[in-house]
Amino acid sequence: MKRRQKTENMPETIDHYRRTFLKRLGLTTATAVSTTSAHGAWGGKTLGDAFADFFQQHYQRMTTEELKQTLGRIERKAQNQYGVNITCTDTPPLEGVVFGYAINISKCKGYRDCVEACATENNLSADIRYIHVLELDKGSMNLELADRYYEHETVPFEGKYYLPIQCMQCDNPPCVKACPVEATWKESDGIVVVDYDWCIGCRYCMAACPYSARFFNWTRPQLPAERINPNTNYLGNRPRPVGVVEKCHFCTQRTRKGLQPACQEACPTGARIFGNLLDPNSEIRYVLENKAVFRLKEELGTDPKFWYFSDR
């Protein structure tokens, strides 16, 4: 009742509200514009970029023109935040290609060269690694007893074997089903990607992933400017904002141009085999057809496109 009385005492004309609103909006805008250049408001962006960021569409709904402008904004943002000139491109999936990966666990010696190459290639924050090399007792397959922090003088260590894990690019990905805003999806070449600008950071996908393959940016990614890889793409290795989830994307910025993923290129033992599952002459197809391959947690029905095999 009291509240109503208060309302009754105030002038009820639409005009009044409109005037107050416009006055405040004008004041705010004027302050913003006047401080933009001087104090780097809007996170160091121009007012136009800040507005465009706010109204940025989902990757799949962007027109070509919008995408072009978005890529330009991403490049400017990296310049502002890290002082680095990056090139951000859009790399659509190739026709007639579905990527698959296989690792020879007889060949993997636990050097972790793949982990480091991945971190450098994909502009990973200091506290995130897409690949974890698990150390297991020979003859054991209990992932709960695996050690990912092993520190030996030399590897391979006596009585141990090594099992690298990363995103399995499931064909039936539970993370995609869990995402409430469709910020993550499976592309036509089988790679599960994330639109970092659409992600709301709820981390449901992390809970849904049975392979612990997704990682959350708790802080703004800690990236020294001299370590930033300037060749980036939208769905891949561009610098990520704080509060979003990221994951291995089979180096879309490389593989969609015909290159090998960084982890495969770095592997000194040749344990990693990558290729097009639809090409009957590819190396990955030879492995799948001629080796005793297995997948992790196959019983969950996630249908990973990531196989393991051994020489024995």
Add this chain to the structure above:
Amino acid sequence: MLRFLLAIVAVATPGIPVAEEADPDLTGTQLYPEAPRFVIRAGNNKTKFYKCSRCHEEGDTDPEPRRLKTRHTREIDHGGNRFWCLTCHDGDDLDFLRTSRNEKIVFDQAYLICGSCHADRQKDWYFGGHGKRISGWQDERIILACTQCHDPHTPAREPRKPQPPPPVRTGLERQQHHPPATSRAWEP
């Protein structure tokens, strides 16, 4: 014809030097004709500067198996003492190798000799299940030959120091595992 094709591939991929094949008939197409085509990255140039023939003149090789005492510093830790130099090297012309089928081949074709014993591995290597591909995943398949990863005299690779373990987020500790569940069952 194959030599011509190889030349084309070599020209088409600048950046990675490709081995010259001495005898195109020995490139393995006769071994596994259905295997996807490959080109081997050129070996290191050591043999250009330290050719065996600089010391060994033609025809003066003693074919008697023995342990060498001169400056061949290599110990052969391969094959359980069954091998000696001329098992693989060509005694008449030491700048070349000789297969068990008595074919004269260049050093970059050593895989034809390796396959005499390691036939399974050799087949995998032809088809891409073993070895390392250094070009992209599509187009030309440029791969490393056996001896570009394995020293043929001591083929096992030495253990080495791994890269650092993954970081742990500030404020957290490394995940500890409880011991395997071998303790007694729960009792009320």
